[in-house]
Amino acid sequence: MTITLTNDQRAWLEAHVSRGDYGSIEEAVRQLLDERIAESELIENDDLAWAKPLVDEALAEVAAGQTISLDEHARRIDALLGAETRAKTR
Numbered sequence: 001m002t003i004t005l006t007n008d009q010r011a012w013l014e015a016h017v018s019r020g021d022y023g024s025i026e027e028a029v030r031q032l033l034d035e036r037i038a039e040s041e042l043i044e045n046d047d048l049a050w051a052k053p054l055v056d057e058a059l060a061e062v063a064a065g066q067t068i069s070l071d072e073h074a075r076r077i078d079a080l081l082g083a084e085t086r087a088k089t090r
Contacts, residue, residue, distance in 0.1 A: 003029075 005013070013025045022028035061067070068076075 010025075013022075013028050016022055016028060017025055022031065
């Protein structure tokens, strides 16, 4: 199999090989590909059970009326950003 790298990819790989991060471009490509495959498998196999309590909590807050309007949210964000800007100029 032949894979053609872009100039930017080759330059990045060469720089990291010359720094000693990898023994060769081939080693770097294999390692980076292995890492990306592992990440993809984690995402693909995640049943998101960890998120269920967070979703349930948010739904309970909505049911209890603990919400604000989009306009109120925008006002609060504007106020926070304004306060940050004022603090930086002091």
